Amino acid sequence: MTKQPVDLEAAAQAVRQLLVAIGEDPDREGLADTPMRVAKSFEEMTSGLHIDPAKHLETRFNIGHDEVVLVRDITFHSLCEHHLLPFFGKAHVAYLPADGQVTGLSKLARVVDGYARRPQVQERLTMQIADAIEEKLSPRGCAVVIEAEHLCMTVRGVAKPGASTVTSALRGAMRNNPATRAEVLALIAPAGGR
Ligand SMILES: Nc1nc2c(ncn2[C@@H]2O[C@H](COP(=O)(O)OP(=O)(O)OP(=O)(O)O)[C@@H](O)[C@H]2O)c(=O)[nH]1
Numbered sequence: 001m002t003k004q005p006v007d008l009e010a011a012a013q014a015v016r017q018l019l020v021a022i023g024e025d026p027d028r029e030g031l032a033d034t035p036m037r038v039a040k041s042f043e044e045m046t047s048g049l050h051i052d053p054a055k056h057l058e059t060r061f062n063i064g065h066d067e068v069v070l071v072r073d074i075t076f077h078s079l080c081e082h083h084l085l086p087f088f089g090k091a092h093v094a095y096l097p098a099d100g101q102v103t104g105l106s107k108l109a110r111v112v113d114g115y116a117r118r119p120q121v122q123e124r125l126t127m128q129i130a131d132a133i134e135e136k137l138s139p140r141g142c143a144v145v146i147e148a149e150h151l152c153m154t155v156r157g158v159a160k161p162g163a164s165t166v167t168s169a170l171r172g173a174m175r176n177n178p179a180t181r182a183e184v185l186a187l188i189a190p191a192g193g194r
């Protein structure tokens, strides 16, 4: 089934109903345009649902580089699928090229954005990025580490601002070879530590 683009009118109607449900007057001046604004915000924040982010990794060149490639500190924002509140932070994406085949550096960040702009949980986001790299680049190893703050843990519920959630997906040599694993984790670790 082809995914349909966002039905903005239906989304705006739903937001209007939400405003009524929380006891607001959706017709007061300040809220008049809010339903459509929120609908468009969700369209933007879920734009990754309508693309295949892995396709970005079809841009490849052979430059004979066979050691670690790491793009660190890729900022992203996503939407927690339990509360539809943002979670945001940094992704670090590394791989060990096979046969000197590399992809464009920006493509790694585009893959992060593509999977992030969906209702997500952090663990799935981490795995999907690693899966895409494995599938498209067949690297000797790859590592994805994500650190993020979840607004659902900050502005509501347990209310722990500053709590940082770290998830990793390590594959191939970056999982199984202790030296390679130590090397990439050291490269990912912030200089000077926390
Ligand atoms: N593993 C995981 N949990 C998440 C993520 N985002 C949000 N959550 C958690 O999902 C859980 C949902 O728990 P529920 O008990 O169903 O929901 P809730 O009553 O709103 O829970 P509280 O947040 O504890 O108030 C919460 O513990 C959230 O912290 C995520 O990316 N990964």
Ligand SMILES: [Zn+2]
Residues within 6 Å of the ligand: 080, 081, 082, 083, 084, 085, 150, 152, 153
């Ligand atoms: Zn949540």
